[in-house]
Amino acid sequence: MNQVFLVGRLTDKPTVMETESGKKYTTIVLAVQRAFKNADGKYETDFFRCVLWNGVAANTSEYCQAGDVVGIKGRLQTRSYESENKEIKYITEVIAERVTFLSRNTKDNQESVK
Numbered sequence: 001m002n003q004v005f006l007v008g009r010l011t012d013k014p015t016v017m018e019t020e021s022g023k024k025y026t027t028i029v030l031a032v033q034r035a036f037k038n039a040d041g042k043y044e045t046d047f048f049r050c051v052l053w054n055g056v057a058a059n060t061s062e063y064c065q066a067g068d069v070v071g072i073k074g075r076l077q078t079r080s081y082e083s084e085n086k087e088i089k090y091i092t093e094v095i096a097e098r099v100t101f102l103s104r105n106t107k108d109n110q111e112s113v114k
Contacts, residue, residue: 067105
C-alpha cells in the first residue's frame with residue numbers, strides 16, 4: 001500500500017501551471033515539523049515536494065498562501081531524468097490526491113512559530 005499523510009506549512013504561494021496537453025498542476029513544498037527534538041533540544045523540519053493536479057491544484061492555488069497549514073493525502077512516486085552531464089537523477093515526490101485547508105497564516109500564527 002502506497003499512502004502518505006502529511007500536515008505542514010506551505011513554503012510558497014502555490015501557482016497553477018499547464019502542461020502541453022492542457023492539464024493543470026502545481027508543485028508545492030510542504031514544511032513538516034518532526035514530532036521529536038534533536039540532541040540540541042530543537043524540533044527539526046523536513047521539506048516535501050508535492051505535486052497537485054487539476055481541481056486540487058486550482059483550489060489550493062486560489063485559497064492558500066505561503067505559511068498556511070494544510071493536510072495532504074497522497075502517494076509517493078519516483079521519477080528519473082537525465083542531467084546535463086548525462087547522469088540519471090531520481091526524484092521522489094508526493095502526488096497529492098486530496099488537500100485539506102487547516103489554518104491560515106496570520107500574524108498570530110507567525111509569532112507562535114518563532
